[in-house]
Amino acid sequence: xxxxxxxxxxxxxxxxxxxxxxxxxxxxxxxxxxxxxxxxxxxxxxxxxxxxxxxxxxxxxxxxxxxxxxxxxxxxxxxxxxxxxxxxxxxxxxxxxxxxxxxxxxxxxxxxxxxxxxxxxxxxxxxxxxxxxxxxxxxxxxxxxxxxxxxxxxxxxxxxxxxxxxxxxxxxxxxxxxxxxxxxxxxxxxxxxxxxxxxxxxxxxxxxxxxxxxxxxxxxxxxxxxxxxxxxxxxxxxxxxxxxxxxx
Amino acid sequence: xxxxxxxxxxxxxxxxxxxxxxxxxxxxxxxxxxxxxxxxxxxxxxxxxxxxxxxxxxxxxxxxxxxxxxxxxxxxxxxxxxxxxxxxxxxxxxxxxxxxxxxxxxxxxxxxxxxxxxxxxxxxxxxxxxxxxxxxxxxxxxxxxxxxxxxxxxxxxxxxxxxxxxxxxxxxxxxxxxxxxxxxxxxxxxxxxxxxxxxxxxxxxxxxxxxxxxxxxxxxxxxxxxxxxxxxxxxxxxxxxxxxxxxxxxxxxxxxxxxxxxxxxxxxxxxxxxxxxxxxxxxxxxxxxxxxxxxxxxxxxxxxxxxxxxxxxxxxxxxxxxxxxxxxxx
Ligand SMILES: Cc1cc2nc3c(=O)[nH]c(=O)nc-3n(C[C@H](O)[C@H](O)[C@H](O)COP(=O)(O)OP(=O)(O)OC[C@H]3O[C@@H](n4cnc5c(N)ncnc54)[C@H](O)[C@@H]3O)c2cc1C
Ligand SMILES: Nc1ncnc2c1ncn2[C@@H]1O[C@H](COP(=O)(O)O)[C@@H](O)[C@H]1O
Numbered sequence: 001x002x003x004x005x006x007x008x009x010x011x012x013x014x015x016x017x018x019x020x021x022x023x024x025x026x027x028x029x030x031x032x033x034x035x036x037x038x039x040x041x042x043x044x045x046x047x048x049x050x051x052x053x054x055x056x057x058x059x060x061x062x063x064x065x066x067x068x069x070x071x072x073x074x075x076x077x078x079x080x081x082x083x084x085x086x087x088x089x090x091x092x093x094x095x096x097x098x099x100x101x102x103x104x105x106x107x108x109x110x111x112x113x114x115x116x117x118x119x120x121x122x123x124x125x126x127x128x129x130x131x132x133x134x135x136x137x138x139x140x141x142x143x144x145x146x147x148x149x150x151x152x153x154x155x156x157x158x159x160x161x162x163x164x165x166x167x168x169x170x171x172x173x174x175x176x177x178x179x180x181x182x183x184x185x186x187x188x189x190x191x192x193x194x195x196x197x198x199x200x201x202x203x204x205x206x207x208x209x210x211x212x213x214x215x216x217x218x219x220x221x222x223x224x225x226x227x228x229x230x231x232x233x234x235x236x237x238x239x240x241x242x243x244x245x246x247x248x
Numbered sequence: 249x250x251x252x253x254x255x256x257x258x259x260x261x262x263x264x265x266x267x268x269x270x271x272x273x274x275x276x277x278x279x280x281x282x283x284x285x286x287x288x289x290x291x292x293x294x295x296x297x298x299x300x301x302x303x304x305x306x307x308x309x310x311x312x313x314x315x316x317x318x319x320x321x322x323x324x325x326x327x328x329x330x331x332x333x334x335x336x337x338x339x340x341x342x343x344x345x346x347x348x349x350x351x352x353x354x355x356x357x358x359x360x361x362x363x364x365x366x367x368x369x370x371x372x373x374x375x376x377x378x379x380x381x382x383x384x385x386x387x388x389x390x391x392x393x394x395x396x397x398x399x400x401x402x403x404x405x406x407x408x409x410x411x412x413x414x415x416x417x418x419x420x421x422x423x424x425x426x427x428x429x430x431x432x433x434x435x436x437x438x439x440x441x442x443x444x445x446x447x448x449x450x451x452x453x454x455x456x457x458x459x460x461x462x463x464x465x466x467x468x469x470x471x472x473x474x475x476x477x478x479x480x481x482x483x484x485x486x487x488x489x490x491x492x493x494x495x496x497x498x499x500x501x502x503x504x505x506x507x508x509x510x511x512x513x514x515x516x517x518x519x520x521x522x523x524x525x526x527x528x529x530x531x532x533x534x535x536x537x538x539x540x541x542x543x544x545x546x547x548x549x550x551x552x553x554x555x556x557x558x559x560x561x562x563x564x565x566x567x568x569x570x571x572x573x574x575x576x577x578x
Contacts, residue, residue: 011390013391013507013526013527013530014526014527015390015393016393017390017393017394019394024396026390026394037507037508038508092368093369094366094368097363119390119391119507120389120390121387121389121396122371122372122387122388122389123370123371124350124355124359124371124372125358125359125362125369125371126359127356127359128327128356128357128358128359128360129359129360129362129363129369131360131363132331132359132360132363132364133363136439137328137439137440138327138356138360138440139440140355140356141352141355141356143501153443156352157352157502158351158352158353158445159351159352159453159455159456160448160451160452160455161445161446161447161448161453162445162446163325163352163442163444163445163446164442164444164445164446165440165441165442165443166440166441166443167439167440167441168439171439171440177501177504177508177509178501207401207402208401209366209367209368209369209400209401209402210368210369210370210398210399210400210401211398211399211401212396212397212398213384213397213398213399214396214397215389215395215396215397216394216395217393217394217395218388218392218394218395220533222538222552222553222554223537223554223555224553224554224556225554225555225556226545226550226553226555226556226557226558227555227556227557227558228557228558228559229557229558229559229560229563229564231567233557234564234567234568234571235571237539237555237557237568238568238571238572238575240555241516241537241539241555242575245515245516245536245537245554247458247459247483247515247516247537248483248572248575248576
């Protein structure tokens with residue numbers, strides 16, 4: 001099986017976010033970057049599929065030179081090949097989708113795995129957008145996947161339950177937490193991954209479909225009425241829920 | 249002049265609550281655009297495989313045009329088919345602004361439709377406005393630690409709206425004109441199909457609840473979760489959980505709130521024995537009101553709370569539950 005896994009490079013979840021000098025982007029000084037957590041499930045699912053059916057797993061990332069670090073994490077986990085579509089400029093999801101589509105057309109994968117969303121901008125669009133550009137079926141937010149011959153059955157999380165969705169290979173799947181338990185790369189594999197080649201590609205340029213025009217740290221004022229556990233204080237809180245919040 | 253197209257979803261006798269939110273958001277933009285150099289002409293809803301009586305409820309929210317599309321050869325929901333139908337409807341009606349709810353369906357469908365126009369798309373918006381003749385969306389990023397203002401540069405613009413944030417407001421439409429459309433869709437657009445929907449038995453989902461009561465590691469074990477459930481039922485709300493609780497196997501993943509769980513915006517979020525880690529806040533900080541109960545007065549959750557009770561949940565929860573019940577007369 002020919003498997004493609006898309007990974008994005010995002011700030012570590014505990015990063016303190018500061019607005020950069022331009023007023024429209026994050027100040028990335030001192031920020032630690034990681035593989036998008038949902039993409040770890042995507043990588044793991046790709047590896048398991050290869051272990052079952054044979055084939056190769058290629059990881060792809062659209063990003064700056066420093067994204068090689070995230071591709072090396074994927075290599076250490078066990079992917080066979082890594083591709084970096086290298087760019088130093090600001091880019092939007094359309095740019096990413098177009099460039100991944102370009103590589104996918106050459107590679108012609110049976111299945112493409114992505115994460116449910118990137119936890120930086122939560123754009124939540126690559127899986128569907130890419131699917132449409134490649135004219136492929138897609139299922140997003142998948143927490144259980146079964147593939148038998150060409151038939152694909154997936155469980156997809158929705159409000160108040162699950163959808164059981166069917167499609168066939170070739171297709172695109174986006175991973176939800178719970179799909180599997182991603183493996184931790186072992187130290188020798190991490191060492192080996194350091195010297196593995198990463199295939200660098202020059203991106204195709206696209207028009208900018210969306211522009212960020214401002215970024216701010218939200219300063220939602222909370223009421224902040226913090227009281228004790230005495231009976232009268234608890235009653236005071238209930239009164240507030242009634243009078244201020246008008247919930248009960 | 250172009251139109252605004254609203255994707256509407258049927259539910260029981262009417263539409264999903266999120267669809268009324270989408271109509272209200274559309275109406276606000278339509279009004280605001282009147283003062284801009286390129287005002288929208290009108291707005292139109294599309295309801296696929298719904299009924300006339302369901303469509304009629306949109307009138308109460310000020311919508312006066314609906315396309316009621318009936319697809320005879322679809323055995324279940326299909327994102328590929330719906331995307332094609334919505335694209336055609338947008339083209340036929342010269343719609344350039346497309347609004348979806350950011351629920352499970354919308355988040356999957358909207359970018360598919362956007363891609364058909366090679367259009368820009370912004371998900372999970374919490375605000376939509378017209379500033380200097382341009383539509384500007386607000387959207388939380390980096391787990392809600394920052395918020396961006398973002399605009400779409402393509403002619404066709406697609407947005408999805410975070411559920412529960414755009415409150416739906418009723419408004420009578422002069423008349424609702426329902427345009428019935430019967431069609432058969434080519435098999436090539438039905439490559440994905442929903443075979444079955446499994447509902448979580450009898451439980452209210454956190455994504456649909458107005459009030460959520462969540463437990464954290466402070467609850468100590470699954471056997472104590474009835475304390476959380478009792479308070480939730482006194483409020484008439486749903487039960488949620490922190491990741492610590494889900495990872496320990498005390499509660500199912502469907503209840504997890506946070507960065508790798510669900511993003512919720514209820515009217516009231518009650519955090520019981522939850523410390524308030526950034527990844528948890530990512531999923532609930534846009535709640536309208538937050539009540540925290542924690543024995544540690546320095547717990548970070550108190551920094552984002554509107555109301556807080558410093559105390560032991562094993563003592564506070566039974567008392568609070570009794571008092572809420574007494575207050576609401578249940
Ligand atoms: C990539 C990533 C993704 C993550 N995603 C999520 C996510 O989606 N959702 C999520 O919740 N977390 C997530 N986390 C985990 C997060 O960092 C925290 O570990 C987790 O939220 C802690 O859960 P907790 O508050 O229940 O437990 P703790 O942090 O252990 O807090 C327990 C709290 O209970 C209080 N307490 C204890 N006993 C009592 C008592 N008797 N009465 C009152 N208070 C008491 C304590 O004072 C403490 O504040 C993620 C982490 C990472 C790295
Ligand atoms: N720059 C990128 N390079 C490769 N894959 C990406 C990139 N950005 C997003 N993805 C993939 O698309 C998924 C959804 O991301 P998004 O649509 O940006 O929320 C991620 O989980 C990744 O699998």
